[in-house]
Structures are given as C-alpha cells and as structure tokens.
Amino acid sequence: MKAEMAAPFAEIVQNEQEYLTRIASQGKRMIGYFCTYTPLELIHAMGFLPVRITGSSRRAEKAYSLMPSFICPYMRGVLEKGLCGDYGFLSGIVQGYTCDAACGMVNIWEENIGGSLFYSLPLPYNDSPGSREFMRARLRDLAGKLESLGGRYSEEALNASVALYENIRTALLDLYDMRYRGALPLSAAAFLQVILAGFIASPEDYLRMIRELMSSLDRESDQQRGGVPLLVSGSIIENPRFFEIIEDRGGRVIADDLCTGYRGLQPPAGSGVDAMDALIDRFMKRFPCPSRIRAVERLPLLLDLLQASGARGVLFLLQKFCTPHLADHPMLYREMNARGIPSLEVEIEESLDVDGQFLTRIESFLEILR
Amino acid sequence: MEQPTKSKKRLATAKELSAIIIEYYRECNQARIEGRPVGWMPPMNGAIEIFYAMGLQPVFPENWSPICAAFGLTPENFRVTEQMGYSQDLCGYLRNINGYVHGLMKQGGGPLGGLPEPDIIISPGAGCIPVMKIFHILEERFPDAKVFRADLPQVAVEDIQEDHLRYAVDEIRRLIDFLAETTGRRLDYDRLEEVVILSDRACELWDEIMAFRKSIPTPFSAAEIGIMFVMVTRQGTRTAVDYLTRVRDEVRERSRAGIGVIENERVRLFWDNIPPWFNMGLLNYFEGAGGVMVAETYSAAWSLRLNVKNPIEALAMKSLMSYPMVSCVSIKKRKEMVLRACRDYHIDGAILHSNKSCHPITLGQMDIKRALENELGIPSLVIDGDHMDERNFSLAQFQTRADAFMEMLLSKK
Known part of the structure; x- marks a missing residue:
C-alpha cells in the first residue's frame, strides 16, 4: 500500500476549508453542489469553481434545529457545516434534482445560510429528443442565472x-x-482520498495531480x-x-x-x-x-x-x-x-x-x- | 391511555363520503369485470382527467393507504413488507402498498373488494422519490401491465417557465397516444373539455369550501378533510362536482348560521403535513380544551384553477403544480402559503407534524415555524409522528405536549 502517493490528495481533503478559502481569496468564485448530477462543466466554463459540499465528517448539533433526525447523516453534516460558516465563500448552490433531501437542502440553505444563487435543475427521467431539448432549455436558463452573477458563457x-x-x-x-x-498499489482508503479531492480541487490542478500520481504508479509497478x-x-x-x-x-x-x-x-x-x-x-x-x-x-x-x-x-x-x-x-x-x-x-x-x-x-x- | 380513534365528523355531507368511497371502489372492481382498462397512477396530476375522458378506470395506490389505515390493515401490510427486507425507515405509503400487493391482494382479500389488478401503470418520473419507487415495485409485481414512463420536471411553482410547460404538454400528449395505442380507445377532445370543465369546477368549489373556514367559528375542521377523497379519485367527474356542491351548501349554511365545530371555539389551529391516517381522532383532540383544527397544508394541493379553454395545457399545468405546492421543491412558496392561510383563517397556533414518512413536506418546517413566530407571532408545536406507521408515534407524548401547548395558547387569550 502506498498511502503516501495519495498524500497530496488527502491533504486537500483534510484541509478543505483552508484550501478553498485560499482560492476564494484569489478572487475565484465558487458554486456548491451536493450531487454529481450537477452540470459541473457548465459551472466551470462560466468561470466558477464547482465545489461539492461535504458533510459526513461533522457531528450535527446546530443542524437539528432546522431538520428532522430522519434525514441522511450526509445532509445533516452538510447543514451543520453550512451553519458553522464553513462554506461562507460560496456564491450559491446549483443542484440537479436527484433526491428529495437534496432538493429540500437547497431551500434550507437559501433560507438560513444565504448566497446569491440557488438553483434546482429538474433532470429528465426519460431519454428522448423532447427531454434533451427540455434539458437544453434548462441548462441555458442556468447559464443565464450564472451570467447574472458575472459568469460568462461561450461555446469555446x-x-x-x-x-x-x-x-x-x-x-x-x-x-x-x-x-x-490488481495493479493499483493504493489502498481503498487512499483511493477514496484521491476521489474526494476531486470534489474540492480546481479541475486543472486536480488533473495535474492525477497525472503525477499515475506516472509515479508506473514507476512503482505493482x-x-x-x-x-x-x-x-x-x-x-x-x-x-x-x-x-x-x-x-x-x-x-x-x-x-x-x-x-x-x-x-x-x-x-x-x-x-x-x-x-x-x-x-x-x-x-x-x-x-x-x-x-x-x-x-x-x-x-x-x-x-x-x-x-x-x-x-x-x-x-x-x-x-x-x-x-x-x-x-x-x-x-x-x-x-x-x-x-x-x-x-x-x-x-x-x-x-x-x-x-x-x-x-x-x-x-x-x-x-x- | 386513549386508543387510536377515527375522526369525529360534524358535517352531514362528510358522513355521506363513505358511500362515495364504496361506490368508487365498486366501480374500480366492476371495470375489471366489464373489461374497462384499469390504470394505476399517482394522484395530483392530469392523468385522471384523461382517464375519465377516455372511459378508463383510474386507481390510486397512494389513496389505498389511508383506506388500509382506516381498516386497520397497515400492521399486516408492514409485516409483509418488512419480511421482504424493506427498511422501516422508508415511507409508510411504500411499505403499505408493497405489503398489500404482495400479501392480502394475492390472497384475494382487502376491504371494499380490494384493488383490481392494473392493465396499465402510469409510472412517474416526477414527484417524490418514494412515489417513484412505489411504482417501480408495482411494475415488477404486475409484469403484464403496460407501463407508461411519465416524466415531469420538479420545479417550484413560481419558477415555471415556457419550456417546463411545453415539456409537460408533450408528456400529456404522449400519454394520450400511449393510452390510445394500449387500449384501442381514442380520446374525444370534446369529452376531454367537459371533463376539464368539471375538474376546474371541483377546484372552484374546493376553494369556496375552504374560504368558509375563515368564518369564526369555523363551520368545519381538518377532521373532515376526508372530503378530499373526491379530489384525489373523482376529479373531472360529475360525482365530485355534485358532492362538493352539497358540501359547499352545508358549509355555507353552517357559516351563515354561526354553527361551529364545537360550542365554544376558543383557539384556532393549523395542521401542517399529512395527517396520521391510523388515528384521525387526533385532529379532534384539541376540541376538549376549545381548540379547533381550522386549516391544513395538504388541501392546498387542489387549490388551483384550470384553463378550460386549453384543456391539454391546463392538465400539464396542474401536473406541474400540485406536488411542488405541498413539498420542499420551494420552501419559500410553501411558507408563503402557510402564512397566508394562517392570516386568512385567523390561526392562533400551528401543529407541525414532523412526519417520518414524508421527507419532502417535513423538510422546511423549521423555517415555516420561525416565519410564523417572527412574522405573525403565531406559536407552533412540533410533534414527531408518521402518517402511516403508528410505531413512530407516541400518543402519550403527543397528549402531554398538546395539552401544554393549548394551555399556553389559552393563557394568551
């Protein structure tokens, strides 16, 4: 197991807030999301860093005042971190409608934590020309909302x-x-850190880090x-x-x-x-x-x-x-x-x-x- | 300790309801015998009007759950579901209907003749996750049924735009084509127009009936909310309009005569979330101390009008609106609706049912609670419960807290 190979990723995960605060201090604006069905590419293309809001590492205290105990621990942790000010740098949340809890959380966040943009993207359940056309209209609408925050859309x-x-x-x-x-010399725990870092890091940095990791893996062989x-x-x-x-x-x-x-x-x-x-x-x-x-x-x-x-x-x-x-x-x-x-x-x-x-x-x- | 009870009804028309319920389920079973295609579908969308217009029989598994609760069948249905490995943390509607279709129904049992097997399943890609999962389970249970995979965007009512509507209209048209192909019956658009006019008339009557609750004392309470059965199962029919007209007349009469639910109405209450179907008597509980449950959130799902000049678009709009109005798709909108209702109905206190079986309605309740306090000075009581599973509800705890809440409200009078 070469846990040290995953160390740069783990460092980002463990120091998530410092990492993101530093990026924010450089003037980069960020949009939070809960679910991987969120159109990250569009958010990124318009000049924002999409950041997946994490939660399970935090024991809930404040969150119980705003949500019942029968919502998943992830969402409780998310709300706890939001209420503790951990995500003060976010301009808002964009979320593809997947589960009811995530949809509710977009609303609760808007009511209690605040930000400039809260957008639940309705995702089609069927694949058809009509549903694709509908989704396109919604993505254009989202782009319009991101433009109102100063984002800029271009095809390029x-x-x-x-x-x-x-x-x-x-x-x-x-x-x-x-x-x-059987050729990946990373423990599952270390591999998870590699994945989790991708929800936080800028995609440009993250790609570079993965490539470095891969080249070191090649050298190590297994x-x-x-x-x-x-x-x-x-x-x-x-x-x-x-x-x-x-x-x-x-x-x-x-x-x-x-x-x-x-x-x-x-x-x-x-x-x-x-x-x-x-x-x-x-x-x-x-x-x-x-x-x-x-x-x-x-x-x-x-x-x-x-x-x-x-x-x-x-x-x-x-x-x-x-x-x-x-x-x-x-x-x-x-x-x-x-x-x-x-x-x-x-x-x-x-x-x-x-x-x-x-x-x-x-x-x-x-x-x-x- | 008091045992679960049925709600106490004061309206003569509310007492007529059981005949309407019996007749509806008789008609459902008769359809199967007569070869009239039976379709199972979720409530609160435009499929019901299409079905009635095409002479097809709509059946609502979700509505079957309160029936099972009223007949005391829920524990057995839950037992079957839990034996199949389903978690007790899942919505009670899902656990009840799954238990029923895999248990009692297979044995040919059930009250009111039971549910007829579906020829068609309208399986939603819309609404809440448990409803979608219910229909996935039903698709598996009834493999011979023809399945229509519906798709409707979950969008806040205030955010509905042209593209949402266009997509919903296309879905309604696709449903009509599917039904024509599956059943060999064609939709008569004149007939659809009649049905939509009846549906809109039912909504209009619904609003009229609800408006009489502003009267002090209120002529009827949430304990009579079973009248919404006709909105769930009979929208678009003469039955619903005739029945609601009778309810409206009675409510109007009581309002004019100043007849309240109880003799001395001292505290006016609001109920948020789905009621506990297994113990509807709770809605009467406060009456002993002079409290009446004047209004509730759930009735808002039918408080919308249909553009009868464009039936297809009207049904698309109805389909888009009903679920978001009573869920967490827009807590802002729901808060606005609850505040308006509490203002209009002169509410003194709100009961917020923290409902383990319904995440979409429960999420955001704390924001509603705060807004009631801050904007209207209305205190709320949060009670932990479940609209289907009484194991998630403590009657003794409810009574203790409800008594203290009433005492506090009365002391402010």
Missing part, C-alpha cells in the same frame, strides 16, 4: 471544460482498470494485492475508515457503485453536435444513481461490474434514511442471492466512530466469502 469555454472533465474522468477510470487488474475482492454499493462515503476496516480484515475494495466513486465518472463524456449536447448526452448515459432509475435496470449494471472486477460479494454501504438506495436494496439482495452472490447491507449512521458494529459485521461477511 464549455468545449474546454467538457474536455477537461473528460480527461479527469478518463484518468480516474484508468485507475479503476488498474484496480480491477504486485498483486491480496484480500477478498468486494464491490461496495451506496451513495456518499466520506469516511475512509470504512475501507480501512474492510482491508485490514482481509477484504479488498475492488469495485464500487458509489457517487464518491465510479458512478460519477462513467461515462467520461458524451457526444453531440456541440458541447451542450455532449453534456446532455453524458447525463442521459450516466451510470445511474438509484434515484434516477429502477432497481431492475441497475441489477445488470452491477452484475457487469462484479464480473469485470472479479468482486466476489457486494457490500451495500448505505446512508441511513436514504430512500433511493433503501428502496432498491431488497430486490438487489434477492437477485444477487439467487445468483449465489453474497451481499451485506450496512447503514451508515452519524457516528464518526465506525469501528464497533461495522467491524464485527464485516468480519463475519468476509468469513463467508473466504
């Missing part, structure tokens, strides 16, 4: 941003390929890592401790279906007659979040991932109260079980101390898989 800039994000995603997917081949290969499915995982425990106990996270992972990367880009078209095309072809699609349609994608990666079991690591994932889980469990694929469901609570029950359950699960 959007082309460049689409290409930049494509390069990032392609590079990260190369790392996934290496992981499937021998196969051991451990029982697992696929981890869920929404947001921010705490690397989950992965440390899995790998300390003899598991190996080889693939994922996470929005802090593979789901936000595939495909790296779309195609179309112009950059906006390509953006829409990518959205339509995305490796889907359960909030957007039926469990029965996710199943074959997960089976493909299992096959491609060689994972022998699935760990459903779900945010407590996360309706899209919880509603899909029984069907996915049943179908996996019918195919002889063992799976385990663990719900992430707010507690930052994940060792206790998680450790016991993962040990038993790995025992079954050995």
